[in-house]
Amino acid sequence: MTTFLRIWRTGFKNIFRNAWLSTAATAIMVITILIMTFFAFSTIFVRTQLAQVRGKIDLSIFLSDDATQKQIQDLQTKINGINNVSSVIFVSKGDALKKLENSSEEGKKLAKSAEDIGNPLPASFEVKLVNIDSIGQINSTIRSLEEAKIITDTSFDNRDDNRRGVVENVISISNSVSKIGLILSVLFLIIALLIIFNTIRMAIFTRREEVEIMKLVGATKWFVRGPFLVEGTLYGVFGALISLAIIIPFNRAVSPFLTSKLGAGPTLDYFASHFFLLAGGMFAIGIFIGVVSSWLALMRYLKI
Amino acid sequence: MILLDRVSVMYANKTVALSGVSLHINPKEFVTIVGSSGAGKSTLIRLLIKEEVPTSGKIIVGSIDYDTIDKANIPHLRRRIGVVFQDFKLLPNLTVYENVAFALEVSGVKSKEIKRAVPKILQLVGLSEKMHNYPSELSGGEKQRTAIARALVRNPKILIADEPTGNLDPKNSWDIIELLLKINRFGTTVLLTTHNKEIVDALKKRVITINRGRVVKDEKVGKYSL
Incomplete structure (x- = not known):
């Protein structure tokens, strides 16, 4: 126990002995951790965004008011049988009205006047797809069904290409952002490893006299190595602390913008609810880099 | 032997x-x-x-x-085995006391024991007065006595x-x-x-x-x- 504390104390002191090198080491650690956090953020953002977009785009099949119960049922069974269709939900004229009523204040008023003129809203099927990419193909399959004569219109025929284009753009931009994030993360991980490695190497050289005396007076291998590993670990811990000190206020400043302009609300919520996981991950990255690079430096330059 | x-x-x-x-x-x-x-x-x-x-x-x-x-x-x-050298091999950033204590610290001796042993050995080599001086403030003979104290403190x-x-x-x-x-x-x-x-x-x-x-x-x- 006494030895353990002494090793930590020595490691701590060493950081302050070579202030400039330690600053550089901590700075590169901070940059690496921030980039990796940003990468994690963008990846999760893309995932939730895709899930949201996919959830939103489904196919609505509008039905004629003249359709009989049987015709509707037959069509539903047929659509259900099509490959790539995950579910078909029937929305009656009454349901449609209720939906409109519950959608918003505006919708409530509209529903009221619609009711007054005898509910012109059509009944419909809401078709959910397994893979959104096949939406056009499924639309035409449904259209060509024998039972399709009760269909008046579909959301795909009526689609707003412009809006879909925007959604696709968001996805592709986010995808490339997270790809760049991955590349940068790996790059900075390597840079950080090299810089910490070099810092520990310098520490070994500046303290070689001390190491020699330590060996001479009978210090064990671990007593000699320990402080260097502690030093590397502490760069990781400081790096993570500083990164958190940057990220928390930064997040507070930009999250309104991210939420309103990019719809990143769910992602931010995800991070907020997994704060300790995020913070733990940052510490883990920092300590990992610190320990691995100082260990490599010790193996290479500290012969005991 | x-x-x-x-x-x-x-x-x-x-x-x-x-x-x-x-x-x-x-x-x-x-x-x-x-x-x-x-x-x-x-x-x-x-x-x-x-x-x-x-x-x-x-x-x-x-x-x-x-x-x-x-x-x-x-x-x-x-x-x-205690060893002393011609060039003393003292750590310049530690005081006489700390240099001697260092030999005990690396072998996991308890702090209380160190506080007891170091002044005693410094007295033996005649360095009690210089306990808190740094090596740069010592004469060659005093440096060597510090080194001897460091070698002796563990009763080799x-x-x-x-x-x-x-x-x-x-x-x-x-x-x-x-x-x-x-x-x-x-x-x-x-x-x-x-x-x-x-x-x-x-x-x-x-x-x-x-x-x-x-x-x-x-x-x-x-x-x-x-």
Whole structure:
């Protein structure tokens, strides 16, 4: 126990002995951790965004008011049988009205006047797809069904290409952002490893006299190595602390913008609810880099 | 206590540092090893602290056979052999007290024990007043006494002094030799290497002369002659 504390104390002191090198080491650690956090953020953002977009785009099949119960049922069974269709939900004229009523204040008023003129809203099927990419193909399959004569219109025929284009753009931009994030993360991980490695190497050289005396007076291998590993670990811990000190206020400043302009609300919520996981991950990255690079430096330059 | 049996050290470039050296040093002996530079004195010392391994031959110190000692036990071996050098090897950023305490800290001695042992040993070497000075504030003799205190603080069975007076004036040199004799009287085996003829002749102790890696003379009461 006494030895353990002494090793930590020595490691701590060493950081302050070579202030400039330690600053550089901590700075590169901070940059690496921030980039990796940003990468994690963008990846999760893309995932939730895709899930949201996919959830939103489904196919609505509008039905004629003249359709009989049987015709509707037959069509539903047929659509259900099509490959790539995950579910078909029937929305009656009454349901449609209720939906409109519950959608918003505006919708409530509209529903009221619609009711007054005898509910012109059509009944419909809401078709959910397994893979959104096949939406056009499924639309035409449904259209060509024998039972399709009760269909008046579909959301795909009526689609707003412009809006879909925007959604696709968001996805592709986010995808490339997270790809760049991955590349940068790996790059900075390597840079950080090299810089910490070099810092520990310098520490070994500046303290070689001390190491020699330590060996001479009978210090064990671990007593000699320990402080260097502690030093590397502490760069990781400081790096993570500083990164958190940057990220928390930064997040507070930009999250309104991210939420309103990019719809990143769910992602931010995800991070907020997994704060300790995020913070733990940052510490883990920092300590990992610190320990691995100082260990490599010790193996290479500290012969005991 | 210290037993060397036909020990030879040869380097890759075929230089022979020691050749067939056999020695037996008893507990509580005071032995001076003399020899010109490059005769093999330093190699002998490096062998004893296991900084180097012999090409052939056997070394036994106490009950430890150097051939079979576990690598993990080398630190423990070094704790039983105190060493002081010509260039003191003190840490410049630590005070006298801290330099001595350092030797105990690395071997996991409790802080309470360190606080008790260090002042005592500093008193023995006569450095109580300079306890909180840094090495740069000390004279050569005081530095060497600090080094001796560091070597002694763990009660080693053997103290090796490798040219401890090499950097000191005659007055300080004698102070150090007196200190070594005092330590020897307390029961520690002392192994001294020196170039100082005056000291060797005045000691009237066992002298081992090494030349070109061989023991050429080993006298119970020896004189300096090369």
